[in-house]
Amino acid sequence: MKEIKHFINGAFVDSASGRTFEDINPVNGQVIGRVHEAGRAEVDAAVRAARAALKGPWGKMTVAERAEILHRVADGVTARFDEFLE
Structure with missing residues (x-):
């Protein structure tokens, strides 16, 4: 389980x-x-x-830079969607 x-x-x-x-x-x-x-x-x-x-690199990034990273993460999740369903 x-x-x-x-x-x-x-x-x-x-x-x-x-x-x-x-x-x-x-x-x-x-x-x-x-x-x-x-x-x-x-x-x-x-x-x-x-x-x-937020005291490290993430906090120093612009909103656009953070959004770009989060979009890449979302693309990775989408690519492995079936794997996450298991």
Whole structure:
């Protein structure tokens, strides 16, 4: 069964609480994975990581430069769409 963790500061991490919930396929009602539940610790860590990222190259880029990067990411996701469905 697929386990979905948080992606914070470049790493996949478990919930600090250890709590998870089922990810259910809405088409057939089958459980397709377990998702780590976010709490205050995960939100705080993600916000700290985001603020730190803005002090680096990302924060110095123009909106147009950031948009270009995000469009390339979106193109990559689209190209691997079927893989993400698994």
